[in-house]
Amino acid sequence: DSGVTQTPKHLITATGQRVTLRCSPRSGDLSVYWYQQSLDQGLQFLIQYYNGEERAKGNILERFSAQQFPDLHSELNLSSLELGDSALYFCASSVDGFTPAGELFFGEGSRLTVL
Amino acid sequence: AQSVTQPDIHITVSEGASLELRCNYSYGATPYLFWYVQSPGQGLQLLLKYFSGDTLVQGIKGFEAEFKRSQSSFNLRKPSVHWSDAAEYFCAYSGGGADGLTFGKGTHLIIQP
Numbered sequence: 001d002s003g004v005t006q007t008p009k010h011l012i013t014a015t016g017q018r019v020t021l022r023c024s025p026r027s028g029d030l031s032v033y034w035y036q037q038s039l040d041q042g043l044q045f046l047i048q049y050y051n052g053e054e055r056a057k058g059n060i061l062e063r064f065s066a067q068q069f070p071d072l073h074s075e076l077n078l079s080s081l082e083l084g085d086s087a088l089y090f091c092a093s094s095v096d097g098f099t100p101a102g103e104l105f106f107g108e109g110s111r112l113t114v115l
Numbered sequence: 116a117q118s119v120t121q122p123d124i125h126i127t128v129s130e131g132a133s134l135e136l137r138c139n140y141s142y143g144a145t146p147y148l149f150w151y152v153q154s155p156g157q158g159l160q161l162l163l164k165y166f167s168g169d170t171l172v173q174g175i176k177g178f179e180a181e182f183k184r185s186q187s188s189f190n191l192r193k194p195s196v197h198w199s200d201a202a203e204y205f206c207a208y209s210g211g212g213a214d215g216l217t218f219g220k221g222t223h224l225i226i227q228p
Contacts, residue, residue: 002158033215043205043218056215090158092215104216106151106158 003027006091006107014115018079021110025072025093031055032074033094033104034066038087049074050096081114088112117141119208121219128196129227136191136222138206147209148189149216150180154202162204165189176200201226 003026013019025032034046036059045058049068060066063081068074078085088111092104120139128134140146147166151159163174170182180191189206203223207216 002160004158035215035218042220045215045217048215058215092159103149103161103164104159106160108156108158 002105002107004091004093004105004107006089006110008110009108010111010113012113012115013081015081015083017081017114018077019081019112021076021078021089021091021112023074023076023091023093023107025074025091026105029093029095029105030072031094031096032068032072033092034060034074034076035090035092036087037090037109043090046076078112081112083114086112086114117208117210117217119206119217119219121204121206121222123222124220125223125225127225127227130198131195134191134193134196134200134224136204136206136224138189138191138219139187140189140206140208142187142208142210148180148182149207149209150174150178150189150191151205151207151218152176152202153205153221159205162191196224196226198226198228200224 005024007022031050033048036044046060047066048056052068063079066076088109090109092106118141149164150162153159162178163172165172165182173179203221205221206219
């Protein structure tokens with residue numbers, strides 16, 4: 001158990017819909033990262049938050065957004081869903097905002113299926 | 116752009132045999148390198164990491180990896196694999212910035228009885 005909690009574990013929805021994925025980081029971790037894992041693209045970094053503020057952006061679509069709340073949990077919002085958004089979405093957390101410390105602790109992921 | 120290459124998509128190894136998974140990276144001045152393992156239906160778990168110092172690093176579950184700057188490689192090894200080692204293995208790289216880790220595509224390890 002990494003200490004990172006993601007909900008829901010599975011989600012099935014239709015094209016055009018909007019969903020919200022939630023992540024609770026490990027106790028004491030200030031930084032949250034979101035990754036998308038798909039068969040063709042592998043693990044892609046989406047976005048990082050540190051102590052409530054956006055720290056870095058990766059390959060995140062404009063239809064996607066995220067935020068980190070004062071209690072440090074984070075939500076990833078996916079809107080106008082397309083079939084290609086079907087993937088496993090991972091949240092990871094770390095103590096600080098810079099990866100020289102490097103160790104990311106991953107949740108078990110939220111599997112999104114868009115029909 | 117930084118990149119991580121895992122040349123082998125699938126590797127099949129007999130139980131008890133030795134294992135080496137390859138990883139190459141395009142690096143910045145100070146690469147930080149990691150190996151993660153993902154078991155089916157699970158998140159990623161850190162096996163080991165290299166920041167600096169001794170180029171041979173020991174990890175959990177009997178794994179080790181060797182950093183070779185001249186070859187831009189960070190290969191993962193295990194002297195004797197167990198059936199429970201069957202999983203997906205990811206090599207990852209960080210240049211030290213605030214943009215998370217760059218992952219390779221992964222190597223799927225199959226263990227034959």
